Amino acid sequence: METAPHTTRPGAVPELVLGRYRLGRRLGSGGMGTVHVAHDEQLDRAVAVKRIAVGDPAIAKRATREGKAAARVQHPGIVALYEAGREGDTVYLVSELVRGHTLRELLDEGAFSDRDVLLTGVVLCDALAHAHARGIVHRDVKPGNILVPARPGGDVHGEGIAKLTDFGVAWMAGDDALTRTGDLVGTLAYMAPEQAEGGEISPATDLYALALVLYEALCGVNPVRGMNPARPAHAAQTVRRIGRRMPALGRLRRDLPLPLCAAIDRGVRPHPEDRGTVEELRDALRDALDDVGDEPGTIAAPATERLERAAWGGRHETWEDDDPSLVAAVRPRPSQRVVAGLGAGVLLAAAVQWLGPTPFAPPLAVAAVTAVLVALLPRLGWLAAVTGLLLWLTDAGAAGTATYVVLAALPVALLARRAGAWWSLPAFAPGLGLGALALAYPTIAGQAPRPAQRFVLGLLGCWWLLLAETLSGERLLFGATGLLDPAVARAPRDLGTGTVLADVAWPVLSSGLLLVGVLWGLAAAVLPLLVRGRVAAVDLVAATVWAAALATGTQALGGVVRGFGATAGAPEPRGLVAGAVLAAVLAVAVRAVSAPSRSGPETRSLP
Numbered sequence: 228m229e230t231a232p233h234t235t236r237p238g239a240v241p242e243l244v245l246g247r248y249r250l251g252r253r254l255g256s257g258g259m260g261t262v263h264v265a266h267d268e269q270l271d272r273a274v275a276v277k278r279i280a281v282g283d284p285a286i287a288k289r290a291t292r293e294g295k296a297a298a299r300v301q302h303p304g305i306v307a308l309y310e311a312g313r314e315g316d317t318v319y320l321v322s323e324l325v326r327g328h329t330l331r332e333l334l335d336e337g338a339f340s341d342r343d344v345l346l347t348g349v350v351l352c353d354a355l356a357h358a359h360a361r362g363i364v365h366r367d368v369k370p371g372n373i374l375v376p377a378r379p380g381g382d383v384h385g386e387g388i389a390k391l392t393d394f395g396v397a398w399m400a401g402d403d404a405l406t407r408t409g410d411l412v413g414t415l416a417y418m419a420p421e422q423a424e425g426g427e428i429s430p431a432t433d434l435y436a437l438a439l440v441l442y443e444a445l446c447g448v449n450p451v452r453g454m455n456p457a458r459p460a461h462a463a464q465t466v467r468r469i470g471r472r473m474p475a476l477g478r479l480r481r482d483l484p485l486p487l488c489a490a491i492d493r494g495v496r497p498h499p500e501d502r503g504t505v506e507e508l509r510d511a512l513r514d515a516l517d518d519v520g521d522e523p524g525t526i527a528a529p530a531t532e533r534l535e536r537a538a539w540g541g542r543h544e545t546w547e548d549d550d551p552s553l554v555a556a557v558r559p560r561p562s563q564r565v566v567a568g569l570g571a572g573v574l575l576a577a578a579v580q581w582l583g584p585t586p587f588a589p590p591l592a593v594a595a596v597t598a599v600l601v602a603l604l605p606r607l608g609w610l611a612a613v614t615g616l617l618l619w620l621t622d623a624g625a626a627g628t629a630t631y632v633v634l635a636a637l638p639v640a641l642l643a644r645r646a647g648a649w650w651s652l653p654a655f656a657p658g659l660g661l662g663a664l665a666l667a668y669p670t671i672a673g674q675a676p677r678p679a680q681r682f683v684l685g686l687l688g689c690w691w692l693l694l695a696e697t698l699s700g701e702r703l704l705f706g707a708t709g710l711l712d713p714a715v716a717r718a719p720r721d722l723g724t725g726t727v728l729a730d731v732a733w734p735v736l737s738s739g740l741l742l743v744g745v746l747w748g749l750a751a752a753v754l755p756l757l758v759r760g761r762v763a764a765v766d767l768v769a770a771t772v773w774a775a776a777l778a779t780g781t782q783a784l785g786g787v788v789r790g791f792g793a794t795a796g797a798p799e800p801r802g803l804v805a806g807a808v809l810a811a812v813l814a815v816a817v818r819a820v821s822a823p824s825r826s827g828p829e830t831r832s833l834p
Contacts, residue, residue: 243268244319245312248276259286259395264324267309274309277320281313289395290318296394297322299361304354306374306392325390327377331370334444341483341519344444345512347373347389351437352509354391359430359505364398365391366428368436369417370443398428415469416452420497423469431499438494438508445491446479472497482645482677487515520676521755568602570651575612578632582616584623606647610640627722631698634732635691642683649675649684656688657695659806660703665692666778666806669747670813673754685751689744693735704800705740705785739788746780760818767815774811778803 242250248265255262260279267274281287294311297320301307310321330347333339339347351373358365372393396413413422419435421427443449451468473495477488490511493503572594579586579593586593600608613636620629639650652675656668672684697707711734722731735741750773757769785800 244276244278244314244317245310245321248274248319248321250276250278259289265321267321273324275322275324277322279318279320280316281318282316287318290320292397292399293393293395294318294320296358296363296397296399299363299399300354300358300394302354302357304350304388304390305358306390322392325374325376325392327375329371330373330375330389330440330444333375334370339444340521341445342516342521344441345487345516345519347375347444348437348441348512349509349516350388351391352505352512355430355433355437355505356509358397359433362399363394364428364430365394365433365436366396366398366422367393367413367417368433368440369414370440371414373440416449418469419499420469421499429499430505431502434494434502434505434508435496435499437505438491438502441491441512442473442476442495445483446476448479450474482520484515484518487511487519517678521678564602564605564648567605567648567651568598568600568608570654571601571609571612572596572598574651574654575616578616579619582628582632583620583625587619601651605650606640606644609647609650626724627727628698630724630727631694631731634727635694638690639687642687643680646675646677646680646684649680652684653687653691656692657699657703660692660695660801661701663802664806664809665704665801666774666781666803667809667813668692669750669777670754670810670817672747672751673814674817675751678752681751681754682748685748686741686744689747690741693740694731697731697735702801704781704802706801740785742788743781743784746777746784750777750780754814755818758814758818763815763819766818767811770811770814773814774807777810778807 244250244265247269248267251264251266253261253263254275260277263276263278265274265276266272279286279290281290294308297306297308298311306325307323308320309323310319312319312321328336328338330339351368355365355368368391372391374390374392375388376390413436415423417436417439419432421429422432439449439451450473473492475488476491477483477485480488490503490508493501494508496502575597576590576594579588580590597608597612600611602608613632617629617632620626620632635653639653643649652672655671656665659665659668668688669685672688673681675681675684692703693705695701696703696705697711700707711731754773757773758766760766782800782803
């Protein structure tokens with residue numbers, strides 16, 4: 228539905244329809260009518276009124292069907308119909324006024340994260356199950372018919388997560404056979420094969436459309452739609468693709484949980500009996516909520532030309548295409564690999580300069596080679612760089628230092644194996660510790676896209692910090708005093724592998740100080756849920772409370788595990804206040820810069 232300007236003449240009295248609704252500005256127009264914001268003068272509330280001219284019998288029939296279908300359903304995930312009436316040759320449908328945006332707009336703006344998509348899917352599955360139980364099949368589920376309410380502050384999850392609208396082409400139990408079969412209605416790019424063929428409609432028809440909406444939202448492309456709407460062959464290309472099995476979602480988004488991908492892939496299967504149910508799709512979406520990212524951003528769609536060259540199989544066959552360009556990437560972080568490469572390069576150069584004997588190569592050259600390797604192949608490049616470092620240290624007789632490197636690197640590769648671009652991040656913790664700002668590290672870990680990744684990176688940052696304290700002898704946060712034998716603490720680089728494991732690693736692990744790492748991981752995991760980049764004042768308060776809780780928890784845990792108690796007598800961690808302040812400032816600043824724009828009309832397309 229297109230937005231349109233207000234058309235009431237200055238000074239004109241707004242029109243009163245159905246004896247109680249005073250029409251206001253026009254919100255939008257579509258193929259069947261126009262939508263106005265209106266005031267209900269009896270109940271003193273804002274409503275939306277769809278105005279439909281019914282001179283054409285087909286339009287009159289569709290308007291009647293929309294009113295009847297909407298009247299049968301009452302669900303938080305469906306736009307509520309208040310009244311339907313006719314005056315002369317015009318039908319009016321009065322519904323709740325939803326202030327917000329369509330899912331289409333939010334996806335185009337990059338305002339939705341993977342988690343937002345899944346939450347929306349859960350609500351829509353429930354809404355469709357509600358409609359299906361009442362004998363109604365929507366037949367036109369698409370991003371433009373899904374509304375996402377917004378609070379005045381701009382939160383897209385305000386009074387509800389999502390609402391399905393426009394039941395104008397809905398099929399209802401009891402419709403005649405002509406409505407049921409041979410009636411091609413809906414939106415071509417989201418039609419199930421049986422709907423496009425004029426076949427029998429069922430709840431599986433809506434399931435297909437919703438699964439395709441989720442597929443598109445998660446990977447950035449609807450494979451059914453012709454690639455260039457401006458081309459004359461666009462519609463024909465779309466028709467040819469209907470009914471072909473699509474590329475597996477897991478091939479396009481390898482970071483998504485496999486059960487989630489399998490459920491969505493099942494929902495878009497060509498044959499209705501193979502799709503499962505909306506309840507099964509809902510359960511799969513709900514189960515995956517904790518395993519997907521909540522960073523908003525647009526999805527980089529595959530290159531149009533390459534997708535057009537993909538070899539589609541025959542009817543109901545598989546789309547055979549192994550083109551690597553189909554692996555989608557999440558924006559707004561197109562330079563993530565470059566940043567990862569630079570971080571790894573700096574880290575390895577520092578290790579070559581300070582950890583071993585005479586450097587085997589100029590640190591700047593080491594940094595450049597490492598940066599290129601990691602930028603091109605994050606995980607393999609990182610592993611190759613660490614392996615080279617270990618071989619050099621071992622050959623130079625620094626077995627103890629090499630053991631430190633293994634203790635730092637191995638947990639990263641094991642616990643964050645799917646986050647190769649983030650493997651260098653824990654090095655920020657000791658780096659910040661040198662400047663008495665270690666407590667700011669959870670904010671940095673909180674920038675990873677998925678909650679599990681944020682937790683692991685927060686924990687690993689604390690682990691690297693503790694190892695760095697024992698290796699350097701510096702007090703970066705708590706200090707190694709009391710943890711290590713004095714003889715070990717005086718010359719940590721001269722130790723053998725067995726001594727490092729027994730007299731350094733074990734005392735650190737058994738001290739309980741990694742509980743601070745657990746706290747940091749939890750803090751990093753929840754940070755994007757608290758500081759969302761939508762209302763600056765709210766973000767500032769949330770970041771301040773978050774940082775204060777982080778500082779208090781770090782001091783209390785550090786005191787308890789070192790035997791000082793939670794408060795009395797416990798030495799304050801180094802840079803506690805400064806680190807907490809920087810953590811809060813960074814949290815707000817990063818979110819303000821990275822948050823997508825949510826500007827747009829106050830009220831968008833409605834019933």
